[in-house]
Amino acid sequence: MIDKSVFFLEEADYTKELFQIDKHTKSVILSYLEILYGQKESVKYFPEIERLIRVHHAYKSNELLNLEKKFIKPQIFTEKDAILITYGDIIKNDNENPLEILKDFAFDYLKDAFSTIHILPFYPYSSDKGFAIKDFEEVNPDLGSWDDILSIGKGFKLMFDGVINHISSKSRWFQEFLNGTHSYKDFFIVFSTKDMVSEDFLKLIVRPRTSELFTQFYAIDGLKHVWTTFSSDQIDLNYKNPNVLLKMLDILLFYIRKGADIIRLDAVTYLWEEIGTNCIHLKQTHTIVKLLRTVIDTIAPMVALITETNVPHKENINYFGNGYDEAHMVYNFTLPPLVLYTILKGNATKLTNWAKGLRKISDSATYFNFLSSHDGIGITPVENILDNNEISFLILKAVEHGGFISYKKDQEGKDKVYELNISWYSAINNEDADEDEKLQTNRFIASRAIALVLMGVPGIYIHSLLATKNDAEAVILEKQTRSINRKIINKHLLMDLLKNKKNTTSKVFKEFIRILTIRNSEKLFHPNVEQNILDLSESIFALERISNDRSKSIICLTNISNATIDVDIYKNNLSLCSKDWSNKWIDILSKRTLKSQTEKLNLKLKPYEIIWLKNTTCI
């Protein structure tokens, strides 16, 4: 691991030559600014972007500049990449700094399995577990300091949140607006009367919440109705004001100097508001992401952007742009509800059919294959994949497994299911079922294996790594359904759990780490390696990852049912070059050797068994 603490100087060094933006990049940035603000303004604001780029360059050390020269873009993500998603203070102990605890846990337990840690917003905040940020440039002192973040970065790549859609109502920026400070006058979307937006226009606006769109605040010059997409405490930023965009760009570059390798653009769907539209995925929103990508490619080429857009698959993957000009990664939001449906139904048909449509995006863009996170399991992404009965099945099963449901308003103003709030372990397994614990842990691991073999980078939320069950008590206490999967864990209790080999947490954790470690040694799991979905049985989800020259492949099978399944894999269904097929195969997970016939391979998979099969010619 490279020591990132030497990447940036403590002060900008202006004795070295100023960074020169090449003509092509300049014209691209100008064209984006023109889409957003018009030709005249684009010329006016370009020099400020140029200045921010030059400042960032001046902070870069020679070590970093040399590394960037050697950096190959298709290696921005590799098979070595797996991302742990966690809050900075999810593991706690009295009188200990939570970020230090996280660092110790990560270094002691996760080094072999994970490349990257996504520390959910660690800035000072007023609500929404960190997503109503009061100060973008500070570390919440309850968690630790920038030094603590950097020390985690010495062992892992880091993913930071760029919560660029909104800011806390308690932030200095918003308070300055209320105080009438001139420079903050247009930082937010504000109406003097509610009637300024007609009911018809309001109905068009798509939001993931049932709360009021406008929140009233008394400012120095009277009552204001302020646009709040998410909650009354989360004030949307007004990107029609170029200064907002510039300020955010400055902050994102600051994050890179503080150790960010990946920046997660939170809730980016809602970035640009235009009355008379649905206010999601607008051209200007995509243009802002493209502009950020261009700047990052120019001045921080080893850094990646990931967009968080909990929307149907087609709209979601639009955030890849042409594969080279927008997000490096998008959250594969369809995966969680579809994998859950697959396991609960014991039928892989829907997942298999959908996965057949997944295409490689480009050499420098891929999917973020997560199944659970600090938020719930979004339902919107499967609206065009599952029918109403299938979605109702999913909802009722989640409730029956002790989960809760969150809603949004549809265009008629009616409540519509938005997400399932439930831990992944509880979603997959019914606590009351008369089943062996082993069957339940195997079912859980099988569900997770699906996201490990698909093209992309796997993301694992800490509570899935630890097989945490629902925390329904926290929902009632905190009056927030998402609290069901955000349990704070006592450090000593966690250490005891992991030491004791008999409990579910320890068994799942150990197996998860083992599988991830095998995965990250296998080049065929590189995100750029193609996949061929195999339609073998409704009880088996199967795919082949195949090297570009077709000389090597790995066949990954997951029995998603609780029955033993017999399957035949025929040679002519595989992409592996037939001349290379020997009759000996190895399951790299169990190290078991299997023999095939000339034309087919017959396999028997136990309930929820996973097999990752390589022909001996591919070893």
Next chain:
Amino acid sequence: MENKTESLFHTNSIMEGNVLVIQPPPRLDASVSQKLKEIFSSGINHETYNFIVDFAHTDFIDSSGLGALVSKISVCRTNNGDIILTSISSQIKEVFRITHLDKILKCFDNLDEAIESIKNT
């Protein structure tokens, strides 16, 4: 046919055994939630898929009580039945509002309305 399933829960089978009315104790919490799950399971084993949970004597529910209430919801609905609630106190209403279970479970002011709703289904 009235039956006392332990002294804590009162159950009453109505509408020719097609509906089971359950009256939980004053506190529906972890100490009794398993019993409620067993009552649902037993009813389902006898092919009863409609349940009315009458909260007339209950003024407290915790997370395990909530879990028990919905533990058989998909089985009931798959078999054209339901779990519906009546006579809910303000504390319990608030818990249902927080957890959004008020959007999943039908609630009625009193037992007669609940019975009428099943008759009209």
